[in-house]
Amino acid sequence: MKKLNTYRGGPDEAGHFGIYGGRFVAETLMPLILEVEAAWDAARADTAFWDEFHYLMKHYVGRPSPLYFAKRLTEHFGGAKLYFKRDELNHTGAHKINNTIGQILLARRMGKTRIIAETGAGQHGVATATVCALFGLPCVVYMGETDIERQAPNVFRMKLLGAEVRAVTSGTGTLKDAMNEALRDWVANVDDTFYIIGTVAGPHPYPAMVRDFQCIIGNEVREQIQEAEGEGRMPDSLVACIGGGSNAMGLFHPFLDDEDIRIIGVEAGGHGIETGKHCASLTGGKPGVLHGNRTYLLQTDDGQILDGHSISAGLDYPGIGPEHSWLFDNGRVEYVSVTDREALDAFQLCTKTEGIIPALEPSHALAHVGKILGELPSDHIMVMNMCGRGDKDVFAVAKMLGVEVSQ
Amino acid sequence: MSRIASRIAGRFEALKEQGRGGLITFVTAGDPDLETSRDILMGLADAGADLIELGMPFSDPMADGPAIQAASLRALKSGMTLKKTLALVAEFRQQDKDTPVVLMGYYNPIYIHGSDAFITDAKAAGVDGLIIVDLPPEEMHELEGAAHAAGIDIIFLTAPTSDDARLPVIVERASGFVYYVSITGVTGTGSADIGDIHSAVERIRRHTDLPIGVGFGIKTPEQAAEISSVANAAVVGSALVDIIAANLDAGGKAKPGLVEKLLGLVADLAAGVRGAGKKVT
Known part of the structure; x- marks a missing residue:
């Protein structure tokens, strides 16, 4: 780095x-x-x-959103302590x-x-x-x-x-x-x-402006984690899903200069990066210019933009915020991807274990959490952004699980 | 900045001597397919086009209206690429050494091709100028060094939103001609009032001695004539592209007569600008 x-x-x-x-x-x-x-x-x-x-933010949106210790999932995975930043409790159900x-x-x-x-x-x-x-x-x-x-x-x-x-x-x-x-x-x-x-x-200035509005997420976490874990205690790792990347940037940015904190962005891997049917701009795309900015894009060798594929429409964008591209290149943030199937499994696990129906977007983040939490020590503190609630997704999920629900 | 003595500058000089405004035609390379597109391109100058603007197809043409978006998608579907567009220009250049060719498009395919390599390849093909819609002056440093070294003109867009503070920023980097987008909108939508265009052109003239081409919303020989009497050239695009769209069979293939119909409109437009009669100074 x-x-x-x-x-x-x-x-x-x-x-x-x-x-x-x-x-x-x-x-x-x-x-x-x-x-x-x-x-x-x-x-x-x-x-x-x-x-x-x-x-x-306080009186209309209902902020600060809680920082919630996901005790049952922590026990389920074994290993590090998992907190959810509950942005799904915001008015309108997302960040x-x-x-x-x-x-x-x-x-x-x-x-x-x-x-x-x-x-x-x-x-x-x-x-x-x-x-x-x-x-x-x-x-x-x-x-x-x-x-x-x-x-x-x-x-x-x-x-x-x-x-x-x-x-x-x-x-x-x-x-x-x-x-x-x-x-x-x-x-x-x-x-x-x-x-x-x-x-x-x-x-410009949208990427910076939207980031600055969303930074309320990470700024709250910095205070809330100390209330929960003691003065001066910061998280050891942060995880968030990424489509365009605003919820992730909002959580990550206030912590970027705390270099001991491991930061992980989770892209939508769709059917798998190797299939070409995914939305992982960083791990499966290359730099290009679209919609006013240079950033990593899904595209052909001729520079034509490709459609992404994801189970989650919210991650279904062939680009990503330019600051993420920069953080990917300089290595400050790790970027990984999880598949539709893994996200769907995490969606169900979270619902049954914590009584929280997550949106399919943060279900991607949780799927990656599930891969690494168990291997981390019990004094490790991880914060995941629960950036949206899953009410909007229940019909889509039912369809994918082969259940008929009339809308 | 020194003006480049280019094919474009030469053509505008000749138009001035003839005492008329010029006709710039726009079609998308490879629309609806490479063969038909080649036939159109090879016929444009004879039909009366003074400059040829050739669109480089892009999947996401954010400044274009439905007609030119559809043209881009047809071309891409038929297998058009940036490399093939350059090859098409090279083929045209074999036949026509005089008519200026301006490539118009979006930056991403060029960036992926490699900016410097693109300029080298465009020069070799015989391209005279570039209009890159999403490279405003603030981002043009990506291309202009190589373009100037190669003697390729960079043509900038100005719009009704370009005020007297903004115009100098644009025209100081421009060469070839200045393109005035006559409406705040995408291609192929409304048409501006001729009086408004006249005053806008006069305003731009106060900032530059480069020729001024006016485009967006010009569809008929009468409009082209009107525009060419107040500016140095009229650009017609969507009206030509509409002819292509209207002459495709159910499978998207060109119907017989497509090329003739399109070139027929070009001839009418050319007669319009030639008959405009008013000397452009």
């Missing part, structure tokens, strides 16, 4: 984390990107902005709301009157539609038509919240196409529209 004084200093002024990140957008969008960046620079230095953010609250406050500050978003599994779409309802702003959510079919409950939730869900049929009708379509909308509606991107990807 190449030693750095800090792993928390990025990005540079042009939005680069090493060679990753940047602002690879059409000229029509450049003035907007620069406007968002200037507004974000002002907002992040304004205590009133953060006061409003933290007020809503996504941390980011949408932050971005809509920025949009309001900029005087924008219309919100757009992309969504894959629908969690970010629901979180965006929720904050739009909260602030009375019109909301358009782009969603691939393939995803609309497999995430019907979330589509209905968004509509109940007053959002317009636009089916994206271009390309292959999945999350990457939804993001293309949201960018096209933004290009056409530059005056009044703010684009709330759902993960730590996209053109």
